[in-house]
Amino acid sequence: MEQRFRVDLRGVVDLLSQHLYSSPRVYARELLQNAADAITARRALAPDADPSPEPGRVVFEIDPDGTLRVHDNGVGLTEPEVHTFLASVGRTSKRDELGFARQDFLGQFGIGLLSCFMVADTIEVVSRSVTGTPAVHWTGHADGRYTVEVDDDARPTVGTTVTLRPRPGGGHWFAPEQVADLVRAYGHLLDVEVVRHAPDTAELRLTEPQAPWEVGHDDPEVRRSALLDYGAELLGSRPMDVIDLRVPEAGLVGVGFVLPTAGAIGPGGHRVYLKRMLLSENAVGLVPEWAFFVRCVVDTSVLRPTASREGLYDDDLLSRVQESLGGQIRDWLLDLSVHHPDRLAAFLRVHHLGVKALAVRDDEMLRLVDAGLPFETSRGTMTLRAFRRGGASVLRYAETVDEFRALAAIASAVGTPLVNAGYAYDTEILERLHRIDRSVTVRRLDPGELAARLEPLPAEQEAGLATFLGVARGVLAEFGCVPLIRQFDPVTVPALYVVSRRAHEQETVARDLAEADELWSDVLSAFAEVEIDHRPELVFNWRHPLIRRITAGPPGATLRHGIEALYGQALLAGHHPLRAVDTAALNRSFLALLDRAFAGPPAGTGALPAADPPPEENP
Incomplete structure (x- = not known):
């Protein structure tokens, strides 16, 4: 028998108040x-x-x-x-x-x-x-x-x-x-x-005769200033710029305000009116995520609201609106690059992250980044276009900030200019440069290749260091590392810890193999079977006075502790992670060298320390 639902209105009201509105x-x-x-x-x-x-x-x-x-x-x-x-x-x-x-x-x-x-x-x-x-x-x-x-x-x-x-x-x-x-x-x-x-x-x-973006002015700059004043009322601070927005398909018109300070990446909230009635002060999904530096105030007559009328319904039309508004924001950036370079520079100082995010997928914005956004390089801070004008046939980059800081000076000294790609989107931008410059070859720097370009010692001179190298080989074997002696700049670096790409891959497989259970151990063992054993290298700098003194010293505990100390210092200088065995060696060598430096007569012998020399008198 057909029946009708019975509605408990109090329950419906409770549902509205607790879950819908x-x-x-x-x-x-x-x-x-x-x-x-x-x-x-x-x-x-x-x-x-x-x-x-x-x-x-x-x-x-x-x-x-x-x-x-x-x-x-x-x-x-x-x-x-x-x-x-x-x-x-x-x-x-x-x-x-x-x-x-x-x-x-x-x-x-x-x-x-x-x-x-x-x-x-x-x-x-x-x-x-x-x-x-x-x-x-x-x-x-x-x-x-x-x-x-x-x-x-x-x-x-x-x-x-x-x-x-x-x-x-x-x-x-x-x-x-x-x-x-x-x-x-x-x-x-x-x-x-x-x-x-x-x-x-x-x-x-309680109503106004016109929306702020509908107020006409003969002078575009006067209109822009009035809209910026309106944006200051909404945002609490004066925006950097204002962008006119229009999507006829959605009956959408309004403005976008460029935030004056850098904000978090993500779908920022926008003020949306539906047929001139406020729908939401914090609507999401209106512009692409990369445009997080823009806050929009728009009115639409076609986009659908959610049942609570406090947000936009996510459908195909909203996706097309998002794409269209993203294109208009991109066009505004390109217009700045051509007609308002001073405003573009001010914008990039604050919102470089959003521009880089757009350059990852848009060739026009990639050209803007290439020509206008400064990157950290071994030659100083400059744009990628200026960096390439230096004559390098291959653009090499360091994938992390720590790697760049450890290798930039050395790479520059051996004629290998380096770009720091350790920040967000940098690697993707560099890998896409060939789309706008077919002559450029981009390659990630392999520290192993860098070590191979360091200047070796003459064969007879290196042969005279066989004793030192033998001791170093024995000490470093505990850490899975091998010693090398080279001469390179800057002379202030006594030792350089270098992990080639192949050594890193081999080390990763070995670590995973040690931690895997029996089933995965058999699978990973196939990757561990390599014909050449690639290991990290500790490269001693012959140009550093300390290295020359250490290599001239006799074998013994002091030499071993000195090598351990140089190994630990190279790890720290290169911002490499320290394992338990590395930390133990660093502590052991540090305490042993301190003990030797402050060695004196046993306590209770009555021996007095030598007095400090009297200060020199002024002539």
Whole structure:
């Protein structure tokens, strides 16, 4: 047997207040929305159906006892329409039954009026239809009951009045200043006159004649300055620049403000109006993620809202809007590079990260980065284009900041200029340079190749260091490292720890093999079987005076501790991770060398330390 669902209205109201709407404050938006839609519906009527329409007007009237009445001169409702639309959850007076196009209206879901039950226990609606039928008085209660009566004297003119009386403890929602703030926040851009009447105060208009981006100026710079002032009111600080935005497909128009300070990467919140009614102050998904330096203020007539009317519905149209706005922001950046280089430089100082993110996928922005964004290199800070003009046939880069800092000076000394690609998007940008410059070859620096280019000692001189190298080989075997002696600049570097790419891969496989269980151990062992054993190298710099003194010393504990100390210092200087065995060796060598440096006669022998020499007298 077919049955109908029974709806517990209190449960529905609780669902709205706890899970759909973010705050009871939305009651003001829904009242304003219904009034504005009623006025839109009356405007849409043919002249013979409504021969003398009045200018749209909505009045929020607050009585001395706190009662709120909202009057509009919209299309009104007949008695059958009251039963159909006010007493049916999920139906809306903007549906096609009234004969109007759905996209002309703000509301879509038929649940807006129920939001008033979050601030009042009873809703009274008095409405007179433009069709000339008698006025209707509808009263709805939060427990699901409602009454309807025809009362031709209840309202003499066409339109609707909604009356709310605050529930206990909710009077603050109907305070005159609170009502004014809520209505102004949601509807200040509506193209109808909205006013507030309150006891002992003059009538207060709550809507503006034009949106800020609609105000025309003969001088573009004057308009830009006015929009920047508007942006300062919204953001709390004056934006760097303003971008006009327009997507006709979505009926979207507005502006984007370029933030004056660097912000976190991510989908920043935007102010979105739907048919000039505020939809959200923190909408996401409007622009691509790389455009996190822009905050938009836009009005749209086509994009769909979510059921709560506090966000945008994620559909194909929103994706196309995002793509279009991203293109407009990109065009603005390119225009800066051509016509306003000073503003571009100021922008790049703050928002270089967003530009680099765009350059990863856009060739035009890649050209902008190549020509205008400074990179850290072994020759100093310069643009990539200027770096290539130095004559290097191959552009080599260090993948991490630590690697660059450890190798930049040495790479420059051996004629291998180096770019620091250790920051966000740098590696991807360098790898894409061939798309705009076919002559460039980009390659990641292999520290092993760098070590191979360091100048070796003459064969007979290196043969004389066989004893030292033998001791070093024995000491470094514990750390999986081999010693080399080379001469290189800068002379301030006594030793350099170098891990070639192949050595790094071999070391990674060995570590994984040691930590793997029996099943994966058999799989990884196939990768561990290599014909050549590649190990990290500790390269001693023969040009450093300390290295010459150490190599001339006799074998023994002091030499071993010295080699361990140089090994640990090279790890730290190169920002390499320290294993437990490395930390133990560093501590052992440090304490042993300190002990030797401060060695003296045993305690209790009575020996006195030598006195400090007397200070020299001034001549």
